[in-house]
Amino acid sequence: MTRRFLLPVLTAGFVSWLTACSALPGYSLDRSHMHEVNQPANEEMYDVHRITAQVIAELAAKVAQTQQPLPESRFSSASQYVYHIGPQDILGITVWDHPELTTPQGTTFSTGGNTTQTIAGALAQPYTTALPGQADPYGQTVAADGTIFFPFVGRVHVAGKTPQQVRDQLAAALEPYLHKPQLDVRVLAYRSQRVQVTGDVKSPGPLAITDVPLTLVDAITRSGGSTDNADLQRVRLMRHGRFYQLDANGLLDRGDISQDVMLEDGDIINVPDRSDSRVFVLGEVKVPTAVQLIRGSLTIADSLTSAGGILDTDANPRQVYVIRGMSSRPDAPDIYRLDMTQPDALLLSTQFRLQPFDVVYVGTASAVQFNRLIQQVLPTLETIVLTRQLTR
Missing domain, CATH: 3.10.560.10 (Outer membrane lipoprotein wza domain like)
Structure with missing residues (x-):
């Protein structure tokens, strides 16, 4: 009678000792000082949409409708584009047959360092380098109030005008002093915009x-x-x-x-x-990983291929899920399921386009879940049997 009473007690005590975290070596977390709060009373249910050709078409139309508007431009096309002069721009003005009024062609200047440049060199340099801090050509610098000073004319407001408009304005202003003046106005340094x-x-x-x-x-x-x-x-x-x-x-x-x-x-x-153009492939795949979108596009087939494919022995091919909207709608994500056993599954997997931060999850087969449960329980059963044999 005593032996029958001691056997269950010894078995339960030995199993409890084996499963106690504090008694086993290695890393463990003591949860005695932790208390979980805000536990939901009921599990929330999510709607799952089966991936079909119609669903793919509806998603594509939805993406097209939600595209952001393009910024408006002052010019409808590049052919209508015209540059307007602004403060800090440097102008070169040529008055034919009047070198005294023309920007000196051979004059060099210094920007404060060792850099000097002629106006001919300024005209030869690529326009992409005409920025503040670089060598500036000698010419008429547009003041902060948008004006320049020109002999016989005085202060002339040029900001907001095109070089052609400034040319016509100066030609009209020089008419009382010169006979049919011919001018050429060009921007030597673009610094205002x-x-x-x-x-x-x-x-x-x-x-x-x-x-x-x-x-x-x-x-x-x-x-x-x-x-x-x-x-x-x-x-x-x-x-x-x-x-x-x-x-x-x-x-x-x-x-x-x-x-x-x-x-x-x-x-x-x-x-x-x-970094913001990734999708995550998890579940029963060979290499769970994060996959970058390729030129802004990625399909289910692309993501599964990047993860090495699904596990033949463990995966449930009927449960290939796409979870979307977790970053913006964590309480109501969109979930789509692809049944890879259907004849059109391969075609649909190449047409369903993923979006950044989508999660592709491959489910586990029922038999595999049972086998994994047995693998977890079996060591405990073996321990109980071994303990019983030792106490006999």
């Missing part, structure tokens, strides 16, 4: 706006091009305190010239990295 290019480009910094229209792709190219980690599909443009998202690769991939917007003075371009 600029854009800033930041982020993952090789040479970030300011770019001057010149008489040649400056577009988004031009700005990235003139900044040395993008780095290997740049996300050209999500380029950010800040204009007048408002953000726009542009696809710089849209011009090359789809011929979408609307994305190659014309830049204006004060624009800030930021080329981000690809």
Whole structure:
């Protein structure tokens, strides 16, 4: 009688000793000082949408409708673009047959250091380098109030005007002093207007706006091009305190010239990295991983291939889930399921386009879940049997 009573007690005590975290070596967490709060009374249910060709078409239409509007431009096309003079621009004025009124061609100047430059050299240099801090040609600098001084004419307001308009204005003002004056006005240094290019480009910094229209792709190219980690599909443009998202690769991939917007003075371009363009592949795959979007696009088939494919022995091919919207709607994400056993599954997997921060999860087969449960319980059963044998 005593033996029958001691056997269950010894068995329970030995198993409790084996399962106690404080009695076993290795890392463990003492949860005695932890108390979980705000536990939901009932588990929340989520709607799961089966992936079909109709669902894919509806999602594509939804993406097209939610595209952000493009920034408005002062010019409808590059052919209508005209540069307007501004303060700090440097003008070169030529009056034919009157060298005393013409900007000296051979005069050199210094910027305060060892750099000197002739006006001929200024005209030969690329317009991309006409920025403050570099060598400036000798000419008429537009003052902060938008005026220049010219002999016989005095102070002339030129800001906001085109070189052709300034030429006509000076010619009319010199008419009382010269017989049919012929003038030429050009901008020698573009310093009044600029854009800033930041982020993952090789040479970030300011770019001057010149008489040649400056577009988004031009700005990235003139900044040395993008780095290997740049996300050209999500380029950010800040204009007048408002953000726009542009696809710089849209011009090359789809011929979408609307994305190659014309830049204006004060624009800030930021080329981000690809950290915000990831999807996560989890569950019964060979290599759970985070996958970067390829040129802004990735499908279920692409993501599973990057993860090495699903596990043949453990995965449930009927349970390939896509969980979307966890970052913006953690309480109500969109969940889609693809049944890989269906004949059209391979086609659908190549057409369902993922979005940044989507989670692709491959479920576990029922038999595998049972086998894993047995593997967890079996050591405990073996311990009980061994303890019983020792106490006999």
